[in-house]
Amino acid sequence: MPVFLDAQDADFEASFTALLGAKREDSPDVDAVVADIIADVRHRGDAAVIELTAKFDRLELTPETLRFSEEEIEAYCAQVTEADRAALELAAERVRAYHARQMPEDASWTDASGAMLGWRWTPVSAAGLYVPGGLASYPSSVLMNAIPAKVAGVERLAIVVPTPNGVANPLVLLAAKLAGVDEIYRIGGAQAVAALAYGTDTIAPVDKITGPGNAFVAAAKRRVFGKVGIDMIAGPSEILVIADKDNTPDWIALDLLSQAEHDESAQSILITDDADFGKAVAAAVDKRLETLERREIAGASWRDYGAVITVPDLETAAALSNRVAPEHLELCVADPDALSDKITHAGAIFLGQYTPEAIGDYVGGPNHVLPTARSARFSSGLSVMDFIKRTTLSKMTPEALKAIGPAAETLAISESLEAHGLSVRARLDALNS
Amino acid sequence: MPVFLDAQDADFEASFTALLGAKREDSPDVDAVVADIIADVRHRGDAAVIELTAKFDRLELTPETLRFSEEEIEAYCAQVTEADRAALELAAERVRAYHARQMPEDASWTDASGAMLGWRWTPVSAAGLYVPGGLASYPSSVLMNAIPAKVAGVERLAIVVPTPNGVANPLVLLAAKLAGVDEIYRIGGAQAVAALAYGTDTIAPVDKITGPGNAFVAAAKRRVFGKVGIDMIAGPSEILVIADKDNTPDWIALDLLSQAEHDESAQSILITDDADFGKAVAAAVDKRLETLERREIAGASWRDYGAVITVPDLETAAALSNRVAPEHLELCVADPDALSDKITHAGAIFLGQYTPEAIGDYVGGPNHVLPTARSARFSSGLSVMDFIKRTTLSKMTPEALKAIGPAAETLAISESLEAHGLSVRARLDALNS
Numbered sequence: 001m002p003v004f005l006d007a008q009d010a011d012f013e014a015s016f017t018a019l020l021g022a023k024r025e026d027s028p029d030v031d032a033v034v035a036d037i038i039a040d041v042r043h044r045g046d047a048a049v050i051e052l053t054a055k056f057d058r059l060e061l062t063p064e065t066l067r068f069s070e071e072e073i074e075a076y077c078a079q080v081t082e083a084d085r086a087a088l089e090l091a092a093e094r095v096r097a098y099h100a101r102q103m104p105e106d107a108s109w110t111d112a113s114g115a116m117l118g119w120r121w122t123p124v125s126a127a128g129l130y131v132p133g134g135l136a137s138y139p140s141s142v143l144m145n146a147i148p149a150k151v152a153g154v155e156r157l158a159i160v161v162p163t164p165n166g167v168a169n170p171l172v173l174l175a176a177k178l179a180g181v182d183e184i185y186r187i188g189g190a191q192a193v194a195a196l197a198y199g200t201d202t203i204a205p206v207d208k209i210t211g212p213g214n215a216f217v218a219a220a221k222r223r224v225f226g227k228v229g230i231d232m233i234a235g236p237s238e239i240l241v242i243a244d245k246d247n248t249p250d251w252i253a254l255d256l257l258s259q260a261e262h263d264e265s266a267q268s269i270l271i272t273d274d275a276d277f278g279k280a281v282a283a284a285v286d287k288r289l290e291t292l293e294r295r296e297i298a299g300a301s302w303r304d305y306g307a308v309i310t311v312p313d314l315e316t317a318a319a320l321s322n323r324v325a326p327e328h329l330e331l332c333v334a335d336p337d338a339l340s341d342k343i344t345h346a347g348a349i350f351l352g353q354y355t356p357e358a359i360g361d362y363v364g365g366p367n368h369v370l371p372t373a374r375s376a377r378f379s380s381g382l383s384v385m386d387f388i389k390r391t392t393l394s395k396m397t398p399e400a401l402k403a404i405g406p407a408a409e410t411l412a413i414s415e416s417l418e419a420h421g422l423s424v425r426a427r428l429d430a431l432n433s
Numbered sequence: 434m435p436v437f438l439d440a441q442d443a444d445f446e447a448s449f450t451a452l453l454g455a456k457r458e459d460s461p462d463v464d465a466v467v468a469d470i471i472a473d474v475r476h477r478g479d480a481a482v483i484e485l486t487a488k489f490d491r492l493e494l495t496p497e498t499l500r501f502s503e504e505e506i507e508a509y510c511a512q513v514t515e516a517d518r519a520a521l522e523l524a525a526e527r528v529r530a531y532h533a534r535q536m537p538e539d540a541s542w543t544d545a546s547g548a549m550l551g552w553r554w555t556p557v558s559a560a561g562l563y564v565p566g567g568l569a570s571y572p573s574s575v576l577m578n579a580i581p582a583k584v585a586g587v588e589r590l591a592i593v594v595p596t597p598n599g600v601a602n603p604l605v606l607l608a609a610k611l612a613g614v615d616e617i618y619r620i621g622g623a624q625a626v627a628a629l630a631y632g633t634d635t636i637a638p639v640d641k642i643t644g645p646g647n648a649f650v651a652a653a654k655r656r657v658f659g660k661v662g663i664d665m666i667a668g669p670s671e672i673l674v675i676a677d678k679d680n681t682p683d684w685i686a687l688d689l690l691s692q693a694e695h696d697e698s699a700q701s702i703l704i705t706d707d708a709d710f711g712k713a714v715a716a717a718v719d720k721r722l723e724t725l726e727r728r729e730i731a732g733a734s735w736r737d738y739g740a741v742i743t744v745p746d747l748e749t750a751a752a753l754s755n756r757v758a759p760e761h762l763e764l765c766v767a768d769p770d771a772l773s774d775k776i777t778h779a780g781a782i783f784l785g786q787y788t789p790e791a792i793g794d795y796v797g798g799p800n801h802v803l804p805t806a807r808s809a810r811f812s813s814g815l816s817v818m819d820f821i822k823r824t825t826l827s828k829m830t831p832e833a834l835k836a837i838g839p840a841a842e843t844l845a846i847s848e849s850l851e852a853h854g855l856s857v858r859a860r861l862d863a864l865n866s
Contacts, residue, residue, distance in 0.1 A: 410520035
């Protein structure tokens with residue numbers, strides 16, 4: 001049973017705070033193991049990667065077979081059905097079109113002092129994308145990570161994907177091909193992250209690593225951060241649905257279950273202004289759980305972390321949602337745009353009853369890599385911005401330096417940084433002489 | 434003596450690679466101490482903060498005196514000279530004007546399928562800024578951190594600044610006031626970071642923490658990352674100057690020293706296409722080091738990490754600079770704009786001989802919090818973007834769902850996520866019936 005709360009109950013605040021604070025994931029402490037693996041790969045390169053792959057993935061590789069050949073990729077892609085290929089192509093096209101709009105503009109202007117100021121965006125040169133193997137090997141995630149990198153102009157994009165026992169997912173390889181990935185390596189775990197960060201004889205190092213992974217991968221990403229850039233460390237998925245009574249309970253139930261089926265630690269919350277509708281949705285969830293393929297996972301998530309919250313009005317729903325700062329937020333209400341304007345923290349908003357969250361996972365266009373665990377309070381989903389960086393520009397004319405240089409000198413002296421001040425003063429003296 | 438290299442020497446590649454790989458900083462391992470401090474503050478709140486402040490800063494506080502009162506702030510601000518105040522005001526105004534241009538636009542459009550797509554930017558609600566005490570207590574850093582937050586629309590901006598023995602820096606308090614900071618607490622170290630991240634009875638928690646600090650502060654920021662957002666962990670400062678012979682050696686020497694004087698671990702590199710000019714600059718550095726106030730620090734930095742590199746042409750200079758990916762890059766050449774176009778990785782570029790880097794530290798307008806340790810390959814300086822986050826938006830019409838929903842269902846099935854597929858299918862069936 002999920003928890004049922006009413007915002008007008010006396011103990012609501014305490015219950016809601018407990019819901020917000022619920023720790024849904026205990027990451028095993030694998031840091032020491034990961035540190036050893038990274039050190040080994042830095043020291044022995046390909047040999048370490050090959051040895052660790054034999055050990056963890058039961059796969060014997062050589063430096064020559066670390067990377068998928070063009071022929072292998074083609075052969076795998078040929079296994080994909082026409083329907084799957086068409087769906088993947090539609091998704092790739094829509095994700096590309098959305099992210100193309102994210103490219104920010106360079107800027108340059110001259111201000112009143114005569115100083116030229118501005119900035120310029122440039123892409124990261126080389127990026128690496130981690131793709132999990134096995135069950136959580138999602139072709140959609142390949143598109144969502146790789147396409148923004150390519151739209152940003154990343155010249156070299158490498159994928160690492162473990163293939164336990166040598167088994168690869170044809171859809172993952174096709175997604176990589178559609179996204180324009182340049183290199184695909186059949187390795188995984190902390191050893192793959194280390195190879196991307198530090199390079200080996202076979203694998204050139206990259207500047208940025210993104211993509212989801214297990215506890216070993218997450219720990220490795222944390223460890224190589226600084227040497228390379230990384231994206232966020234994602235936690236279990238979440239959805240919050242705000243729905244009024246004019247919805248089909250079964251649709252809302254399926255939306256809640258589409259997060260719950262990801263992971264026993266996922267969280268699905270319904271907020272409604274109609275207590276009876278809330279009960280009807282809960283009943284529909286139970287009904288669907290009778291037959292759902294992943295009912296064990298989804299059922300555990302719904303039982304342990306699910307919640308149905310009744311509120312007196314949608315204003316209150318928005319305020320509670322902002323405290324949750326959900327990864328995914330569905331607004332199934334009569335005027336979703338008006339309610340959306342009241343939302344200050346959410347990774348992605350899905351407006352109206354015809355926008356199930358699953359659309360956003362695959363074909364909507366926006367990225368499905370989104371901030372979890374309430375981090376939408378301070379961070380954004382993956383985007384083109386993760387693969388570009390800004391260089392600020394400034395150019396003083398003699399007049400501009402005369403106008404603003406003395407203030408710089410004054411502040412340098414106040415901070416006891418004499419050379420800073422002198423570097424300005426020497427030029428001002430020359431200009432004034 | 435700094436290292437002198439010539440790009441045309443046979444062993445240049447080895448020497449340059451060694452220069453790139455030089456480890457300039459050994460951070461003491463304070464993680465265990467910091468973990469204890471954070472746990473203590475989470476558990477005992479104000480009492481822990483007060484006790485740790487008495488221990489580390491030799492300052493006895495109560496919950497009532499943790500925060501500077503308005504009267505105290507006014508009294509400190511009144512101690513600032515008119516010249517310092519005017520300089521700080523000019524800096525604040527210029528930094529504000531530059532960062533105001535960084536605010537990105539919301540977007541919303543309807544695509545061919547009839548889907549409404551877009552995104553919306555919202556500010557972080559509450560941010561905390563760490564300001565070091567003692568020698569490295571720079572009012573300019575207060576402006577550089579606080580102004581972007583306020584331009585972004587952060588509603589509540591709190592500063593923590595240790596005041597060892599109760600001594601505060603009037604310029605820091607004035608900078609905070611000019612930047613529109615809302616709360617100032619006289620605490621520091623890991624305990625201040627913990628108080629900002631988790632809150633106490635007196636200090637409400639924030640969503641994002643930025644600002645420089647010592648090893649304890651850096652370790653605390655790493656530890657609270659996830660619970661709150663953090664900015665980059667900054668390393669020692671760096672400058673790379675590309676200069677031709679038509680420069681005054683003393684000016685370039687002062688620019689190199691203005692980084693070297695920050696820290697014995699700072700790095701200053703000159704790349705020139707004229708070996709004699711390089712020698713003249715090195716001689717000018719030595720001359721300035723005879724009298725510079727911070728000659729011990731600057732001299733050690735220049736001796737241990739300084740470099741003068743001679744190249745056959747400016748094209749080579751740009752290529753080497755891109756491998757360094759310097760925090761600060763000065764282009765003191767006849768056509769700095771043309772050379773700037775060849776730069777792919779740098780935190781900030783200063784164009785022409787009248788733009789000493791020190792201008793950018795104080796009054797130029799761009800931020801002086803910039804990526805160090807070659808991280809300009811994948812990251813940017815502090816900006817308004819650090820205090821806002823993007824929520825993606827999508828809204829399907831029935832027609833749009835009919836057009837793209839089937840592809841989402843196909844991909845959901847291929848990923849064995851049945852509820853995802855059903856959430857789309859249930860709606861499509863209703864629309865098609």
